[in-house]
Every structure is written in structure tokens, then in C-alpha cells.
Amino acid sequence: MTWLSRAVPLRYLTSNRRLQKPPWMTYPAAFYSDSTEKKGKVTPLQETRMRDRFTLYARGGEGGSGCSSLRRSRTDRFGKPDGGNGGRGGDVILECTHAVWDFSGLQPHVKGGKAGHGTSKNRIGNRGEDKVLQVPIGTVIHLQEGELPSQIQVGSPKSSDPWDLPGTLVDDPASDENSDVDQDTTPDSEEESVAMHVDMEKETDFEEDDEEGQVRYNVAELTEEGQSIIIARGGEGGLGNVSATRYLRGTKFAKTSTLRTMEGDSDDEDGNGNGQRTSIKCGSLGTESVLILELKSIADVGLVGMPNAGKSTLLGALSRAKPRVGHYAFTTLRPNLGNVNYDDFSVTVADIPGLIKGAHQNRGLGHNFLRHIERTKVLAYVVDLASGLDGCEGVTPWQQLRDLVMELEYHEEGLSDRSSLIVANKIDEDGADERLEELERRVRGVRIFPVCAVLEEGVDELKDGLKMLVNGEGSERLKLENISVD
Numbered sequence: 001m002t003w004l005s006r007a008v009p010l011r012y013l014t015s016n017r018r019l020q021k022p023p024w025m026t027y028p029a030a031f032y033s034d035s036t037e038k039k040g041k042v043t044p045l046q047e048t049r050m051r052d053r054f055t056l057y058a059r060g061g062e063g064g065s066g067c068s069s070l071r072r073s074r075t076d077r078f079g080k081p082d083g084g085n086g087g088r089g090g091d092v093i094l095e096c097t098h099a100v101w102d103f104s105g106l107q108p109h110v111k112g113g114k115a116g117h118g119t120s121k122n123r124i125g126n127r128g129e130d131k132v133l134q135v136p137i138g139t140v141i142h143l144q145e146g147e148l149p150s151q152i153q154v155g156s157p158k159s160s161d162p163w164d165l166p167g168t169l170v171d172d173p174a175s176d177e178n179s180d181v182d183q184d185t186t187p188d189s190e191e192e193s194v195a196m197h198v199d200m201e202k203e204t205d206f207e208e209d210d211e212e213g214q215v216r217y218n219v220a221e222l223t224e225e226g227q228s229i230i231i232a233r234g235g236e237g238g239l240g241n242v243s244a245t246r247y248l249r250g251t252k253f254a255k256t257s258t259l260r261t262m263e264g265d266s267d268d269e270d271g272n273g274n275g276q277r278t279s280i281k282c283g284s285l286g287t288e289s290v291l292i293l294e295l296k297s298i299a300d301v302g303l304v305g306m307p308n309a310g311k312s313t314l315l316g317a318l319s320r321a322k323p324r325v326g327h328y329a330f331t332t333l334r335p336n337l338g339n340v341n342y343d344d345f346s347v348t349v350a351d352i353p354g355l356i357k358g359a360h361q362n363r364g365l366g367h368n369f370l371r372h373i374e375r376t377k378v379l380a381y382v383v384d385l386a387s388g389l390d391g392c393e394g395v396t397p398w399q400q401l402r403d404l405v406m407e408l409e410y411h412e413e414g415l416s417d418r419s420s421l422i423v424a425n426k427i428d429e430d431g432a433d434e435r436l437e438e439l440e441r442r443v444r445g446v447r448i449f450p451v452c453a454v455l456e457e458g459v460d461e462l463k464d465g466l467k468m469l470v471n472g473e474g475s476e477r478l479k480l481e482n483i484s485v486d
């Protein structure tokens, strides 16, 4: 089609009848793809890449400062302390949800809300607002710097307790001689005690990695909807002069002179939390951590295959997922998930972007996506039966299988060692039947399902085969020694 064949409005024809190009024709790309332009779609290769690895800097909010205030009355000339404690800074929390599927919505630097300062009449400062970040299901956390994350129990009644007092408040200071404002480690809620338990467990798990500057791998993972962990805790609030007086009288600061000095210090503070933080009046800073978040999709079945083998088409045939399908390699740039429904249960299937020989040397899309099948129970190797037929260039199905197993093993030893089956796709193509026979001769040990994904032929048998493997009825594995390529 030439540009002249399109209807041109009269205003673009000049008086001497010479044709001038209308504006849209000066942009050939827009001209040829105007329907795409109108719908605002991107061309397939511009599809946004999945953000499945992310470095996050988190800091808990600062605790509020305690207030120094005296309440005088006609009967009490000297007054009584009535300054309230500062509030506790907001935490930074990761929450696992189906609503997001990668980390593209996250900001790299996140800080919990700053708490309010205490005020007179013994009023406690507002608690800093928690910053809740939504992460996808299957998020694995590696710790680069800072404290280990701590789990929050779902539905903990205390988690939203508005009367959650700053941990620095010591009810009976005299009973705990060694207590210290900045080192109060007594769990004040069920939530905190769980957190500490988790921490201790993890600590033992990662003892050997616990060297400075080293990343501590897999410190936590989020695998269920609603599961939350605190990755940076808000700072504790400073003590107001009511609590400070009680605290100091009951502990090592018992000397009146010290008490006066400490309280005096507090009076010098401007109350905005920027002053010297050694004073018990000042709120403490929140904890800081640097985390590497990594997504490992949780699927029962992983579809692996060379580019163009028909994985996305197959996922669409097996489930209601609508992945992008194209007749060129690397149409799929991110793992797609779909649910295969049976009468009584459903199976999640992940379509992993095409692997090629040498992916471990970063060819094609590299190995990045293979971590999404680390947690799958079953592998379905999808091969293109028509590849290399009719004298066309292409890799034979048995060679495809060999390359795939090798790439999986290069990525992680033992990755291919899980229940597997082979999907021999494109059985509708000429010469595919003979190819299938040869494939059955060359590959032993696993079941082969001939399928035509576009016409959805053979899909029901494949579904049954997948169901059996997911249920643990069968444990065939594809091994290199069982594939004959010569």
C-alpha cells in the first residue's frame, strides 16, 4: 500500500493541485501502524520487562521526643511533671499479595512515618505511620545490610492496638536494674515475641554467612496472601518527664544530681528529635536495612522450551491465561502464569521465556527466568516437532531436549531432577508424525504427549498427565543419558 492510496482530505491539496503530504504521512511508522497507535499498545519487543529482582533501602521512622512539662496549681507551687512520651516511629512492612506480580511498583528508598512528640497532660505522641509495601507471592528476601526481618502474625489483635506504648516505658524500673532505655529488648506483645523467635531461628540458619559485607541469602520468604514482615522497625519514642522521673529514680541514675542533669538536658532539647540522642527524652532513630528482593514464582508446573516452541499458545490452551503469542522468537519476555482447572482442584502453570543453547553464557534472555521454576513440582518440556523439517533451519526435537536439560543443569545442578513429561507440539505440521515416532525411539523414561496447541488437540490428555505428576502419581525424570541424539 502506498501513502497515496489512503484518502487524503481536500485541505492538503494546494491550489495548483500539487499534492502535499498530510502531517501523519511525515511519520511513516505511525502511518503503517496507525491502528496500534490509536489503541496505545506497544509493539511486542517494547513490552515492559518483568522486574523480578530489586534492591530496597528501608528505614524505620524516627520516634517522637518526650515532652518536659510541669503542671502547677494553686496548691502545688513547684508543680508536678506531666510531659508525655514520644510516639513510636512507623515500621516498613512488606506484605505479600496477589494484586502485584513483580517489583515494578516499588520505590528503592522507603522510610516509615515519623512519630509525634509527647505533649503536656501526659499525652503520648502519635505513632508514626507504617509504610506497607506490596510484593508478589513468592518473594524471597536476601539481606545485604541491617537487621533480620521479623514476621507479623496475620490477624494479631495487638498489631493494631492504638494504646501501644513506646517500648521505652518501664513500668517498674526498680525491678530491672540492668534495663536501659535504648536496649529494651523485652517483647511487649505477642507479635514481637514471635518476631524474636523467627529471628533466632534464622540466626542459627545463617550463622556461617554472618560476616560483614556479605549478603545473607534467603533470610525470609513470602509465600501466602496477606503474609507480612517488618523489614525496618520504627524508633522508640523518648520519655516524657513523667516516665523519665520514675525511670531515673528507680535505676542507676538514682542520684538526684544526675536526675536533674538528665531532666535539664531534656529541657535544652528543642523537641524536634534533631538534638543529641543520648538523652532519654529523644526518640531513637528507626532501624535501617538493605534488602535484595527476588521473585521466584510459585507454580506447580513449569513449561520450558526453546523460543517459538509454542509454550505461550499451550498455556493459553491449558488455562484461561492470555499470554502474547507471536511467530517470532522471544515473544515472551516474562514468565506468564495460568491456572489449569480440574473438577476438584487446580494447578498453576508457569510459561518460562524461551531458553536457548548457551543461555547460561547470557545468550538470548539468559538464565534469569529459570529461578521461577526452582519451586515447581513438575517440568513440562515443550518441543517443536516441525523445527528443522522441509530442509529449514532448526533444531531437532531430541536435540532441543538435550539442550534444555543441559541449560537447566548449568543454571542449578539438579534443577532437571523433578517429575517431567514431554509435550511434542505442532503435531499438525507436515512430517510431524514421523518426527514423533523418531522422538519416541530416541527418548526414554518419560511420557510424550503429542499436542497441537493452536487447535487444542491432545490438551485433555496432557492435562491428565500433568495432574498425575502433580499429585505424585509418577516420578519420571528426563535424564541426559536417556536422550540419544546421534
Ligand SMILES: Nc1nc2c(ncn2[C@@H]2O[C@H](COP(=O)(O)OP(=O)(O)OP(=O)(O)O)[C@@H](O)[C@H]2O)c(=O)[nH]1
Pocket: 305, 306, 307, 308, 309, 310, 311, 312, 313, 314, 324, 325, 326, 327, 328, 329, 330, 331, 332, 333, 352, 353, 354, 355, 425, 426, 427, 428, 429, 451, 452, 453, 454, 455
Ligand atoms: N502449526 C502450529 N503452530 C503453532 C502451534 N503452537 C504454536 N504455534 C505457533 O508457533 C509460534 C510461536 O508460538 P508461541 O506460543 O509464541 O511460542 P513460545 O514458545 O511461547 O515462544 P517464545 O515467546 O519465543 O518463548 C506462533 O506463531 C504460534 O501460532 C501448533 O500446535 N501448531
